[in-house]
Amino acid sequence: MKLCVSLDLPSAKENLALVKQIKDFDVWLKVGLRSYIRDGKKFLEDLKAINPDFKLFLDLKLYDIPNTMADAAEEIAKFGFVDMFNVHASSGQRAMKTVMDRIKDIPNKPLVLAVTALTSFDNDEFKAVYNEDIETKATVLAVDTFKSGIDGVVCSAFESADIKTNTSSEFITLCPGIRPFGEDSGDQKRVADITFAKKNKVDFIVVGRPIYKATNPKEVVEKILENI
Numbered sequence: 682m683k684l685c686v687s688l689d690l691p692s693a694k695e696n697l698a699l700v701k702q703i704k705d706f707d708v709w710l711k712v713g714l715r716s717y718i719r720d721g722k723k724f725l726e727d728l729k730a731i732n733p734d735f736k737l738f739l740d741l742k743l744y745d746i747p748n749t750m751a752d753a754a755e756e757i758a759k760f761g762f763v764d765m766f767n768v769h770a771s772s773g774q775r776a777m778k779t780v781m782d783r784i785k786d787i788p789n790k791p792l793v794l795a796v797t798a799l800t801s802f803d804n805d806e807f808k809a810v811y812n813e814d815i816e817t818k819a820t821v822l823a824v825d826t827f828k829s830g831i832d833g834v835v836c837s838a839f840e841s842a843d844i845k846t847n848t849s850s851e852f853i854t855l856c857p858g859i860r861p862f863g864e865d866s867g868d869q870k871r872v873a874d875i876t877f878a879k880k881n882k883v884d885f886i887v888v889g890r891p892i893y894k895a896t897n898p899k900e901v902v903e904k905i906l907e908n909i
Contacts, residue, residue: 682879682909685709685738685855686902687889693720693727699892700731702899706906709736709764711887717741722760729762736764738855742796744769747776751783754793758784763791767835770795770822777829792853795826796835797844800858800872816840820847827852833884838873842881855885861905862891875908 686708688696696716710728717724717739725737739757743750743766750768757766768780777795784790797819798807807815816839823834823844833853836844841854858872878886888905895901 682883683709683885684902684905684909685711685885685887686892687711687713687857687887688716688728688893689713689889690893693724696720696724697727697731699898700728700735703892703902704732704735706902707734708902708906709738709885711738711740711889713740714742725760725762737762739763739766739791742767742769743780744772745776747772747779750776751779754780755783755787758787758790761789765792765794767794767796768831770797770826770834774825774829777826777831781830792832794833794835794853794855795822795829795831797822797826797840798836800837800856816843820844823848823852838878838881838883838886841878841883845882850882853884854882855887856883857887859886859888860891861886861888861901861908875905879909 688710690696690699700710712725728735728737743753750772757763768777780793798815804815811818819836819840820843824847826834827848833855834844835855837858838856841856844854845852856878859878860872861875892898892901
């Protein structure tokens, strides 16, 4: 299991200050929509400058017509230093296959994940949009993703084990909404701790607030790594 630290602070300066505190740890860094729109490609380069061994997950959740998704995926892959990015599984198999076909020959191409169900959804909210329960639909979307040749999915820890059973033990599950030691769930509905994530075969845990809101983020990261 790998730790992915979510960089969701209000400014690049604050995010970079956080990263400097944890620069000696073997972690992934997640750059989301807010940070990327505000700070752009240079921010990614600044993160790599702090420690070239950091792995970067660009969390933009691409969702558009197949060719537009593939165009965007190609530009991300051509950066040469993004290690993983994601799309929406709801875009369908044709779009996901188009993305993978477009980037297949790019050297050092990133891992690609597909979002099944956002962890901010509870079941009623999800059903209002998708007309199915999360537990059922998340697995269906994961199987579509697997068939499309994508490397794994973004899901909650509650769906991880079932998704692996229906796809492959090598199929990556990355799970946001992790509260390592039972911290407040905030705006996430389907949250889990490290023990639960381990039990459900999660490959990557994404942790944000419990790290960046801590008095000593370095200490929290160290404790998480000791537990995973």
